[in-house]
Amino acid sequence: xxxxxxxxxxxxxxxxxxxxxxxxxxxxxxxxxxxxxxxxxxxxxxxxxxxxxxxxxxxxxxxxxxxxxxxxxxxxxxxxxxxxxxxxxxxxxxxxxxxxxxxxxxxxxxxxxxxxxxxxxxxxxxxxxxxxxxxxxxxxxxxxxxxxxxxxxxxxxxxxxxxxxxxxxxxxxxxxxxxxxxxxxxxxxxxxxxxxxxxxxxxxxxxxxxxxxxxxxxxxxxxxxxxxxxxxxxxxxxxxxxxxxxxxxxxxxxxxxxxxxxxxxxxxxxxxxxxxxxxxxxxxxxxxxxxxxxxxxxxxxxxxxxxxxxxxxxxxxxxxxxxxxxxxxxxxxxxx
Amino acid sequence: xxxxxxxxxxxxxxxxxxxxxxxxxxxxxxxxxxxxxxxxxxxxxxxxxxxxxxxxxxxxxxxxxxxxxxxxxxxxxxxxxxxxxxxxxxxxxxxxxxxxxxxxxxxxxxxxxxxxxxxxxxxxxxxxxxxxxxxxxxxxxxxxxxxxxxxxxxxxxxxxxxxxxxxxxxxxxxxxxxxxxxxxxxxxxxxxxxxxxxxxxxxxxxxxxxxxxxxxxxxxxxxxxxxxxxxxxxxxxxxxxxxxxxxxxxxxxxxxxxxxxxxxxxxxxxxxxxxxxxxxxxxxxxxxxxxxxxxxxxxxxxxxxxxxxxxxxxxxxxxxxxxxxxxxxxxxxxxxxxxxxxxxxxxxxxxxxxxxxxxxxxxxxxxxxxxxxxxxxxxxxxxxxxxxxxxxxxxxxxxxxxxxxxxxxxxxxxxxxxxxxxxxxxxxxxxxxxxxxxxxxxxxxxxxxxxxxxxxxxxxxxxxxxxxxxxxxxxxxxxxxxxxxxxxxxxxxxxxxxxxxxxxxxxxxxxxxxxxxxxxxxxxxxxxxxxxxxxxxxxxxxxxxxxxxxxxxxxxxxxxxxxxxxxxxxxxxxxxxxxxxxxxxxxxxxxxxxxxxxxxxxxxxxxxxxxx
Numbered sequence: 001x002x003x004x005x006x007x008x009x010x011x012x013x014x015x016x017x018x019x020x021x022x023x024x025x026x027x028x029x030x031x032x033x034x035x036x037x038x039x040x041x042x043x044x045x046x047x048x049x050x051x052x053x054x055x056x057x058x059x060x061x062x063x064x065x066x067x068x069x070x071x072x073x074x075x076x077x078x079x080x081x082x083x084x085x086x087x088x089x090x091x092x093x094x095x096x097x098x099x100x101x102x103x104x105x106x107x108x109x110x111x112x113x114x115x116x117x118x119x120x121x122x123x124x125x126x127x128x129x130x131x132x133x134x135x136x137x138x139x140x141x142x143x144x145x146x147x148x149x150x151x152x153x154x155x156x157x158x159x160x161x162x163x164x165x166x167x168x169x170x171x172x173x174x175x176x177x178x179x180x181x182x183x184x185x186x187x188x189x190x191x192x193x194x195x196x197x198x199x200x201x202x203x204x205x206x207x208x209x210x211x212x213x214x215x216x217x218x219x220x221x222x223x224x225x226x227x228x229x230x231x232x233x234x235x236x237x238x239x240x241x242x243x244x245x246x247x248x249x250x251x252x253x254x255x256x257x258x259x260x261x262x263x264x265x266x267x268x269x270x271x272x273x274x275x276x277x278x279x280x281x282x283x284x285x286x287x288x289x290x291x292x293x294x295x296x297x298x299x300x301x302x303x304x305x306x307x308x309x310x311x312x313x314x315x316x317x318x319x320x321x322x323x324x325x326x327x328x329x330x331x332x333x334x335x336x
Numbered sequence: 337x338x339x340x341x342x343x344x345x346x347x348x349x350x351x352x353x354x355x356x357x358x359x360x361x362x363x364x365x366x367x368x369x370x371x372x373x374x375x376x377x378x379x380x381x382x383x384x385x386x387x388x389x390x391x392x393x394x395x396x397x398x399x400x401x402x403x404x405x406x407x408x409x410x411x412x413x414x415x416x417x418x419x420x421x422x423x424x425x426x427x428x429x430x431x432x433x434x435x436x437x438x439x440x441x442x443x444x445x446x447x448x449x450x451x452x453x454x455x456x457x458x459x460x461x462x463x464x465x466x467x468x469x470x471x472x473x474x475x476x477x478x479x480x481x482x483x484x485x486x487x488x489x490x491x492x493x494x495x496x497x498x499x500x501x502x503x504x505x506x507x508x509x510x511x512x513x514x515x516x517x518x519x520x521x522x523x524x525x526x527x528x529x530x531x532x533x534x535x536x537x538x539x540x541x542x543x544x545x546x547x548x549x550x551x552x553x554x555x556x557x558x559x560x561x562x563x564x565x566x567x568x569x570x571x572x573x574x575x576x577x578x579x580x581x582x583x584x585x586x587x588x589x590x591x592x593x594x595x596x597x598x599x600x601x602x603x604x605x606x607x608x609x610x611x612x613x614x615x616x617x618x619x620x621x622x623x624x625x626x627x628x629x630x631x632x633x634x635x636x637x638x639x640x641x642x643x644x645x646x647x648x649x650x651x652x653x654x655x656x657x658x659x660x661x662x663x664x665x666x667x668x669x670x671x672x673x674x675x676x677x678x679x680x681x682x683x684x685x686x687x688x689x690x691x692x693x694x695x696x697x698x699x700x701x702x703x704x705x706x707x708x709x710x711x712x713x714x715x716x717x718x719x720x721x722x723x724x725x726x727x728x729x730x731x732x733x734x735x736x737x738x739x740x741x742x743x744x745x746x747x748x749x750x751x752x753x754x755x756x757x758x759x760x761x762x763x764x765x766x767x768x769x770x771x772x773x774x775x776x777x778x779x780x781x782x783x784x785x786x787x788x789x790x791x792x793x794x795x796x797x798x799x800x801x802x803x804x805x806x807x808x809x810x811x812x813x814x815x816x817x818x819x820x821x822x823x824x825x826x827x828x829x830x831x832x833x834x835x836x837x838x839x840x841x842x843x844x845x846x847x848x849x850x851x852x853x854x855x856x857x858x859x860x861x862x863x864x865x866x867x868x869x870x871x872x873x874x875x876x877x878x879x880x881x882x883x884x885x886x887x888x889x890x891x892x893x894x895x896x897x898x899x900x901x902x903x904x905x906x907x908x909x910x911x912x913x914x915x916x917x918x919x920x921x922x923x924x925x926x927x928x929x930x931x932x933x934x935x936x937x938x939x940x941x942x943x944x945x946x947x948x
Contacts, residue, residue: 036492037563041454097459098451099400102703104461109719126461138451144757146703182489186691186795204562211553212546215567222360223540 001225004232005046006239008039009214010207013200016288017308018047019239020198021176022091023246023287025132028197028280029177031140031188031312038202040180044093044136050240051091052247054132058085061124062171063132069159071171072122093134094175096126098142105150106162107169122169127160130175140179141186148192151177155195197280199312246290253286254296262299266306269332272313280309303333339380340523343511345373348498351597352381353528354576355432355474355495357535361576362495362569363474365438365601367481372500373512374478375436381476383525384532390431390473392424396440403448404460405467420467425452428473438477439486442689446486449475450493487821488601495569496594497601535579542578543585544571551588555595561602570598663833664774668824669784673935674792677862677926679761679898686858690760690797693860702757711752720751760798761862761898762816762852765789765823766845768867769806770836773904779832782866782904785930786827789864794820798862801848802826805841807834808873812848838871838919839883846891853894861897865925868905869915888922899925902933 008015017030032040057064062071066084078084096105107125126135137143143151154160160173177196181188205211221228260282267277284305289297310329342349351364366374382391395402405423425433433449435441452458452471460467475494479486491497503509549571556566573594578586678693685696698712707720725745732744765786773779793800800823802814814826845863852859874880891897903916907929920927 035563036489037565039564095455095459097461099404099448100461104466138454139447142447144703184489204564206557208550208553208557211557211564211567212549214564215549215553215571218568219544219571 001221001229002046002049003042003218003221004229004236005043005050006235007217007221007228007232008043008046009210009217010205011039011043011202013308014040014043014202017198017200018043018178019050019243019291020284020287021134021178022047022051022243023291024250024283025174025176027176027283027287028195028276029179031193031196031199032178032180032202033183033199034180034202035182035204038204040202041138044134044178044180047134048093049236050243051093051134052240052244053088053090055086056089056132058087062128063089064172065132069172072169073171091133092129093136093178094126094130096130096135096137096143098137098139100126100147102146102150103164105147106154106160108162108164109167120167122162122167124171125160127154127173127175128171131171131173133175135175135177137177137179139181139185140192141181141183141188145189148189152191152195193312194276196312198284198308200308201311242291246287246293249290250287253289253294255282255286256296259285259297259302262302263306266302266310266332270310270314277309277313281305284309306333337376337380337515338523338525339383340525340528341515342373342377342380343508343515344503344505345377345498345500347597348374348377348500350577350594351496351498352377352476353384353532353580354573354594354597355476356381356384356532357579358539358572358576359474360572361474362493362565362572363432363476364496364498364597365476365491365494366478366498366500367601368478368500369482369502370480372502374500378434378436378476378478381432381434384528385432386533390428391434392428392431392473393434394424394436396436398424398445400445400448403445404452404458405469406460422469423458425449425471425473426458426469429469429471431473433473433475435475435477437479437483439479439481439483442687444689446490450490453493491601492563492565494601496573496597498597499600531580534582535576538582538584539575539579541584542575544575545585548574548586548588548591552591555591555599559599559603561599566598566602570595573598663831665829665831666774666777666779666783668787668828669777669780669782671784671788671791672933674785674788674933675935677792677900679860679862681756682860682896684858684860684896686759686860688757688759691758692760692796692798693758694756695759695860697755697757697759702755704753705756706754707751708754709751711754715753715755717751717753721745721749724751725749759860760793760796761860762799762801763789763793763862763864764801764803764845764848766803766805766810766841766863766865766867767830768836768838768841768904769804769830769832769834770870770872771806771833772836772868772870774832778868778904778906779830781930783827783830785902785933786866787824788933790820790823790827793823802830803841803844803848804830805837805844806832807837809837809875810841810844812844816848816852835873836867836871837873837875838867838869839878839880839887840873840875841865841867842884842887842891843875846887846894849891849894849897859896861894862900863891863897863923863925864900864902865916865919865923866902866904867916867919869903869917869919870905870913871915884919885922888919892922892924899923901925901927903927903929905929 005015014032017032021027021030032044034040054063055066057066057070057074060071060074062074064070064074066086070078074084103125105125106127108123110121110123113119113121113123154173155175155177158172158174159170161170162168179196205214217228263278263281263285267281281302285297285301288301288305292301294301307329314329339349339352348364348366355361355364366378368374379393385391401423403424405421405426408419408421411419435449438446453473453475456470456472458467458469458471477494503512552567552570552574556570570591574591575586577594578590581590583590681694681696683696685698688695688697688702704717707717722743722745725743729743732746767782767786773782790800797818799816799818800814800820801812801816802823803810803812805811813830814823817823842865849861849863852861871880871884874883876883878886891899899920901916901920901923903914903920905913905916917927919925
């Protein structure tokens with residue numbers, strides 16, 4: 001049993017960051033920074049219960065989107081049968097353990113099949129399972145470099161191509177990357193840092209009543225997880241529904257030029273590399289407006305989106321830490 | 337021996353009893369010197385657990401495979417079906433996992449164990465198979481702090497902590513001897529077992545009013561305990577205690593009784609944080625005099641902190657030193673982000689942990705880079721084996737008359753994996769503490785640079801050691817340790833003043849490397865010499881300069897050592913001597929000034945990273 005998402009006390013930014021990525025899966029994932037014991041992992045794992053269904057190609061091992069890039073198997077099927085049957089499948093949170101080997105990440109030769117049938121067949125790895133799902137890496141800053149490189153490659157391409165052991169295979173690998181880390185244990189390489197659409201930091205809650213509530217809920221959950229889940233079922237259902245509705249309305253949110261100009265005015269002030277930040281802020285603000293049941297993006301959404309989209313992208317002076325960056329952002333918003 | 341026969345250490349016994357009553361208590365770590373009964377008592381927990389509770393002891397030198405389980409290669413190849421072997425962690429499911437000397441574990445093993453514990457599941461993704469098995473267990477551990485510490489972050493995973501000291505009471509010590517010899521009347525655990533059983537049944541019936549929860553949270557907040565594990569563990573420990581006392585409701589006194597067990601290792605974290613905060617405050621203050629006053633306070637605090645640690649020679653030295661006027665202890669200057677220190681891969685095959693330099697590895701972890709015909713490690717590369725066997729299948733089928741569809745693999749087909757991963761080094765800081773370093777507070781800046789490098793060492797999981805040379809000799813003030821915190825502490829205490837016995841500093845480094853190499857011949861070293869190079873004291877019959885040249889030569893002949901010289905001489909003045917540069921050439925070292933060491937901004941980090 002997993003602790004229900006809605007029963008997590010406070011930590012609103014972290015929860016919102018996750019929800020927005022469900023609403024618009026192209027936002028680019030979330031990095032959660034913070035100390036141990038602040039419900040980071042719990043929140044990510046708990047998200048699984050709230051995820052909506054997606055349409056996938058029937059019996060596809062890679063969750064291919066029938067309208068999108070197809071895996072080698074679906075392509076063949078399409079050629080032979082002239083069309084693809086579809087089915088509904090629920091999105092998942094796929095975990096990437098730290099000790100993962102390269103072949104398990106990208107997939108490899110199916111040894112059992114090779115031994116028994118004497119045929120080469122591709123055995124999907126974690127990237128296959130992660131396609132159109134969440135990919136969760138706990139302590140992402142401790143991941144080995146060569147694994148990080150593979151992750152970055154497929155994240156950039158959206159495709160995983162395997163050429164090894166005499167097999168040649170490619171399949172779509174578009175995943176929503178969620179990482180948690182404790183910055184004291186070491187920093188992330190800038191390339192990987194920039195891959196995360198959003199970034200939030202979590203700290204211990206300092207409100208006494210909320211802390212009592214945490215204790216109460218944790219004890220109730222440990223005592224009887226089923227009963228606890230039942231108590232939160234309605235709340236969970238409400239949120240799940242709200243997410244689905246927001247996802248459906250996403251494209252009807254109005255984005256006029258004034259909004260675009262406002263976004264650019266923030267980012268151009270900050271002297272950032274590339275245009276990724278602009279795009280992420282826009283998408284996040286739109287998902288936020290939809291989640292808040294608005295028809296159009298307002299100043300509030302831009303501001304809230306910018307806070308979580310920019311914190312890890314600011315150019316850092318050597319002695320500044322994360323808190324300093326927060327201050328810099330606040331200053332910009334004060335003028336905004 | 338029964339649990340009830342164990343003499344003394346009532347708090348530690350209580351912690352075990354509470355965990356036996358309620359596994360939600362989160363396990364316990366026993367901290368203390370050798371021979372104080374930690375392991376004996378920990379193992380006795382078995383005796384007070386219900387018969388079907390798993391109690392798995394982790395053997396020393398455990399491998400990743402043994403911990404997590406994996407594929408049984410032999411059986412898999414022979415049968416053509418995947419055969420999975422259960423690991424130690426899955427076997428501990430719903431029970432206890434016992435780790436002796438947890439601080440001596442290689443860091444990657446410890447992080448595997450904690451990852452599995454947090455997840456409650458063993459998840460293996462490798463060699464084309466995927467295993468998920470339930471693994472909910474409570475960790476019971478011991479450690480001897482004299483042999484190194486573990487990070488606060490790891491300590492936080494333990495519900496409780498109990499300290500062990502030798503018992504002072506002679507009567508008790510006599511009883512211990514009697515028990516050991518089997519002379520004492522053995523006490524049955526039956527009564528205790530019944531009591532624990534009853535407590536376990538009543539556990540969830542215990543009333544907990546809101547005020548008690550408020551009290552628990554207040555205690556945690558007042559003590560500024562970070563994260564939310566403190567109150568959760570405190571609650572469970574107190575409730576188990578109430579059940580043990582046969583009470584029907586949880587009272588403040590129950591909380592108070594178990595409080596030290598739950599708080600002791602969390603408060604230590606806090607003290608360290610406080611100290612760090614102090615340092616930061618320090619750095620922001622420019623006023624020299626104010627800094628000095630503050631510094632004395634810092635010293636007091638440190639001495640307190642040191643109480644439980646190894647009473648090093650150094651502390652005694654410090655007391656003597658107080659009467660000497662020509663010495664000063666400078667603050668640690670501002671730290672900064674250092675450049676990536678990169679080293680080439682060598683040919684040695686090692687058991688590697690860490691994150692700095694690539695190396696070929698012996699174990700079964702790491703990246704599989706190629707296959708070998710022969711290897712001492714029986715880590716079979718299935719793909720290469722099959723490839724080797726493939727061409728002969730037709731002939732073998734006919735010869736062997738085998739009707740089934742599995743392929744026939746002969747011994748000569750078997751290939752093994754050559755793996756590669758990153759390792760940490762032993763980084764030896766050889767620090768100049770002579771008077772010339774005190775000029776214009778150069779030492780402040782130097783200490784800042786060392787601190788920055790220490791941070792890098794922590795992140796790369798290196799071990800570190802500190803050698804200081806000043807006055808008439810060099811001294812290893814910190815033996816090799818993985819505790820960077822300890823190193824930071826020692827760094828602060830480094831005094832400045834006196835002559836510059838640089839040769840002796842190098843000689844001491846030579847001795848240290850030799851010693852470590854005898855015990856651990858695979859170790860790769862980085863020697864970082866931090867000095868202005870103005871040596872003026874010899875320790876041999878040779879002249880100062882000749883001595884340095886000779887010892888440098890011996891040092892460069894040692895295998896697996898890389899050298900870095902950090903020149904602290906102020907450049908740009910007309911009296912620049914560049915002695916350190918010369919020493920760097922003797923040592924064939926990479927040469928930096930402190931300024932060179934700094935990464936100026938983010939773009940530069942990227943540049944350095946790309947070069948790799």
